[in-house]
Amino acid sequence: MQHYLEIEKLVCGYGENFNLKSISFSIGQGAFAGIIGPNGSGKTTLFKGIAGDLSLKSGAITLNKTNMDTIRLKEKAQKIAVVTQYTEITDMTVEEYVLMGRTPYRSHFQFFESNKDAEIAKKYMLLTNIYRFKDKPMTELSGGEQQLAAIARALAQEPELLLLDEPTSHLDITHQVQILNLIQQLNQDLNLTVLLIIHDLNMASEYCDFLIMMKDGDIHAIGNPSDVLNYQTIEDVYQTVVITRENPVSGKPVIFLVSKRVLDQQKGQNRKKDSL
Amino acid sequence: MNNRFIKWTMFIATLLILVVAAALISLSTGEMDIALKDIPEILKSQKGLEYSILTAIRLPRIVLAFAIGGALSLTGAILQGIYRNPLVEPYTLGISGGAALGVAVVIVTGLHLSVGAIMLPFAGFAGSLITIFAVYFLSLKKGTININRMLLIGVMISFIASSGMMFLMSITSSENLHGIIFWMMGSLDEPNTILIRALFYSSISGLIIAYFFARPMNALRLGEEKARHLGINTNVTLRILFIVASLLTGFCVAVAGVIGFVGLVIPHIIRNIIGSDYRILLIGSFLGGSLFLIVSDIIARTIISPNELPIGVITGIIGGLVFIIVLARTGFKAKIS
Numbered sequence: 001m002q003h004y005l006e007i008e009k010l011v012c013g014y015g016e017n018f019n020l021k022s023i024s025f026s027i028g029q030g031a032f033a034g035i036i037g038p039n040g041s042g043k044t045t046l047f048k049g050i051a052g053d054l055s056l057k058s059g060a061i062t063l064n065k066t067n068m069d070t071i072r073l074k075e076k077a078q079k080i081a082v083v084t085q086y087t088e089i090t091d092m093t094v095e096e097y098v099l100m101g102r103t104p105y106r107s108h109f110q111f112f113e114s115n116k117d118a119e120i121a122k123k124y125m126l127l128t129n130i131y132r133f134k135d136k137p138m139t140e141l142s143g144g145e146q147q148l149a150a151i152a153r154a155l156a157q158e159p160e161l162l163l164l165d166e167p168t169s170h171l172d173i174t175h176q177v178q179i180l181n182l183i184q185q186l187n188q189d190l191n192l193t194v195l196l197i198i199h200d201l202n203m204a205s206e207y208c209d210f211l212i213m214m215k216d217g218d219i220h221a222i223g224n225p226s227d228v229l230n231y232q233t234i235e236d237v238y239q240t241v242v243i244t245r246e247n248p249v250s251g252k253p254v255i256f257l258v259s260k261r262v263l264d265q266q267k268g269q270n271r272k273k274d275s276l
Numbered sequence: 277m278n279n280r281f282i283k284w285t286m287f288i289a290t291l292l293i294l295v296v297a298a299a300l301i302s303l304s305t306g307e308m309d310i311a312l313k314d315i316p317e318i319l320k321s322q323k324g325l326e327y328s329i330l331t332a333i334r335l336p337r338i339v340l341a342f343a344i345g346g347a348l349s350l351t352g353a354i355l356q357g358i359y360r361n362p363l364v365e366p367y368t369l370g371i372s373g374g375a376a377l378g379v380a381v382v383i384v385t386g387l388h389l390s391v392g393a394i395m396l397p398f399a400g401f402a403g404s405l406i407t408i409f410a411v412y413f414l415s416l417k418k419g420t421i422n423i424n425r426m427l428l429i430g431v432m433i434s435f436i437a438s439s440g441m442m443f444l445m446s447i448t449s450s451e452n453l454h455g456i457i458f459w460m461m462g463s464l465d466e467p468n469t470i471l472i473r474a475l476f477y478s479s480i481s482g483l484i485i486a487y488f489f490a491r492p493m494n495a496l497r498l499g500e501e502k503a504r505h506l507g508i509n510t511n512v513t514l515r516i517l518f519i520v521a522s523l524l525t526g527f528c529v530a531v532a533g534v535i536g537f538v539g540l541v542i543p544h545i546i547r548n549i550i551g552s553d554y555r556i557l558l559i560g561s562f563l564g565g566s567l568f569l570i571v572s573d574i575i576a577r578t579i580i581s582p583n584e585l586p587i588g589v590i591t592g593i594i595g596g597l598v599f600i601i602v603l604a605r606t607g608f609k610a611k612i613s
Contacts, residue, residue: 053501077507084505090497091552103495104507108488111555112281157506 004029004193005050005161010059012049013042013217020045021218022059027195027210029064032187034204035197036228037214038238043197044165046214050195051082051163063161077104081154083147083164094141094149095134098125101156117156124155128182144175151182155190162186164196168203176200180207205229205252213237229253284556287549291563298570299338303330305574307582340464340472341569344528345538347479349565351521352539353546353557354486357493358517359427365540366525369411369430371404373437375529376460378403380444383455396459397471397530404526407433412518423500423514462533462588464573471531482524483562489513490554497552535588537595538565545602568595 003026013019020042027033035043048054050061052068061068063079081101090097101124102117113121125131128148133141138149147167154162167183168176184207187194198204204211205225213221213228215237221228234242234255241263243256258266304312310326318326351366366372378399382388388395410433415426445453466472492513495503500510528535546560572590579585 051505053504072507073504073509074507077505082502082505084502092497096553100495100498100506103491106491108491111487111490 003027004031004064005195006060006062007050008060008062010046010049010061011057012054012059013045013057014054018042018045019057019217020049021216023219024059025212025219025222027193029193030187030191031193031195031210032184032208033193033195033210033212034208035195035212035214036199036201036204037220041214041237042217043214045217046212047163047165047195047197051080052076074104077157079159080161080163081157081159083150083154083162083167085165085167085169089139091137091139093135093137094125094130095121097138097149098130098134098152098156101153104157120158121152121156124152127155127186128152144171144178147171147175147179148182151179155186159192161193161195164194166197166199169199176203183207201229201234201255205254206247206250225252229255284550287556288559288563291560291567295342295563295567295570298567298574299342302338302341302570302574303334306334306577336466336469336472337464337573338570339476340466340532341573342566343472343476343479344464344532344535345542345565345567345569346562347475347482347524347528347565348535348538349542349546349561349568350479350483350486350558351525352565353543353554353561354493354517354521355539356543357496357554358514359423360496360499361427362544363540364427365537366521366528367534367536367539368427368434369522369525370407370432370434370437371430371522371525372529372534373434373441374407374410375400375404375526376456376534377437377441377444378406379459379530379533380441380456383452383459384444384448394468397468400530401526403437404522404529407437408519408522408526412515412522426518458586459533460588461586462535462591464532464569464587465584466531475527475531478527479524479562482520483558485520486517486558487555489517490558493517493554497554533588535569535591537591538568541595541599542568544599548602 006026008024010023011020023046035046037043045054049056052073056069066079068076068080092100098121099113099117102113102120105117106113122131125134128151130145130148130152133145133149138146141149151164151167162183164183167179171179180203183194183196186192196208198208208225211221211223211225211228212219213233220237221233229244230253231242231244234240234244241258243258244253245256246252247254300312300315303315304310306329308326308329310318310330314326315330318324318330321327348366352364355364355366355369356362378401379396381403382395382399387399411426411430414429415422417425441456445456448456492503492508492510495506495508496510496513498506503510503513525539542564543557543561546557546564550556550560569587569591572594573587575594576585576587576590579590
């Protein structure tokens with residue numbers, strides 16, 4: 001796999017309080033990569049560093065051999081699109097909102113969107129199945145529909161790399177799967193490289209082909225889901241006892257949680273067995 | 277897209293017609309009523325009392341009302357947009373406080389009598405400039421502007437300036453006190469035509485500069501971070517818009533005193549009529565503000581004729597009432613994004 005997005009000795013963070021510990025990794029073109037880890041492990045910091053929300057204290061981010069720090073924001077927005085976790089509070093219509101994705105392609109003197117912009121917006125609204133809402137204000141959409149609109153807006157930027165911050169948080173399972181299936185389809189059909197933060201380890205395992213597991217501002221484990229997601233690493237990072245098995249259909253690892261009471265009962269039974 | 281273009285054009289055309297109509301009514305009404313149909317002839321003859329009333333008194337006032345109403349409303353729309361706060365208006369950032377303090381200093385020290393009346397707008401502008409730079413540099417943190425910080429600092433500086441002014445008012449003579457209060461209430465009575473002309477061109481330039489930032493401002497409707505993700509250099513955009521808005525406000529306050537409510541109410545009304553797309557909102561707010569101030573001026577001049585009410589009183593009362601009525605009657609929302 002050729003190195004497409006390369007993160008080299010990246011240090012960024014919030015003043016003296018929290019900083020990444022010089023992180024390096026790379027992902028290939030067309031990868032579907034996920035960042036996982038507990039709260040406070042540095043997932044969002046890493047994400048913000050790559051998205052450009054936090055300035056880098058040292059290190060470099062290169063996308064397709066171009067250093068992202070040396071190009072203008074506008075050019076960067078043509079290469080990297082970001083979908084954040086929070087829904088937009090705006091009374092724009094869905095169509096206007098998706099058209100915002102064409103912003104990086106507009107010159108200073110161009111006040112109206114071109115026909116091409118309108119066509120591209122329509123194409124991605126159709127692809128994400130929100131074209132029927134195009135004249136509705138964003139505020140009237142459900143959470144899942146807003147997330148789809150945000151993805152359509154990001155696609156209208158025609159990026160090479162799509163960054164998503166927990167795209168499925170606070171959505172029900174129908175919408176979670178719908179959105180991840182869509183991202184997977186985009187990843188395959190458009191050869192779009194995807195990097196997302198994802199909380200649900202089972203979803204991460206099922207959809208991602210590459211995982212970056214964070215702990216205390218550093219990478220704890222990195223690689224295929226089957227390499228990263230085993231009970232040992234999960235216990236190290238999350239301090240939680242889990243059982244991993246293989247998904248009978250996809251062959252990917254599945255994580256089972258066990259409640260404390262059941263664990264205690266088990267221990268008790270084991271002790272009984274031992275004493276017998 | 278085409279539909280929207282037609283809607284926008286119609287909207288601007290309607291506003292333009294209303295502005296022209298208001299200007300004509302304003303020309304014909306006053307202490308001495310001049311019939312509309314006579315105006316072209318009087319202007320052609322270029323002499324007589326009526327001619328000088330029209331060109332030396334009424335026309336400059338209309339131009340001034342047009343420029344100040346437009347500029348204040350435009351800055352209101354800009355500032356509400358960049359701060360994403362519906363309560364921000366041109367005066368929130370301490371600009372009027374600084375200007376008022378400058379004017380108060382001149383009145384108390386008597387400089388306007390010894391040096392000339394031009395000292396008043398000059399001091400007002402100097403006062404607002406000092407406030408603008410204080411707010412600007414105090415809200416810079418490691419080279420980037422923090423929007424909330426800026427707002428807080430502006431409000432604080434506004435308090436400091438008004439306290440300073442109250443201090444001056446408490447130690448000065450009642451004659452000076454009257455001068456300060458009268459200035460604060462705002463007036464469109466400006467004899468200096470160079471100032472009027474300068475203000476007219478500044479407000480039009482302000483609109484043109486702001487219009488080039490319509491697209492970045494639209495992106496900012498999604499928030500600063502998301503605008504940056506869309507390739508907008510938010511730091512540069514915010515700085516330029518802040519400076520344009522502050523200079524315009526400072527200039528308006530220096531010439532006409534504190535004319536409240538235009539910058540707060542008009543952009544909200546325009547947003548509710550035509551939406552928050554800055555490509556239409558900026559022009560709409562400008563024309564709406566002009567219209568509002570020209571009409572307010574007619575009322576201020578006629579309601580207790582031959583005396584005149586301070587324009588600030590009229591804008592406050594009408595603006596506030598209209599706003600409350602609209603708010604109560606319709607599902608009017610304080611939209612900002």
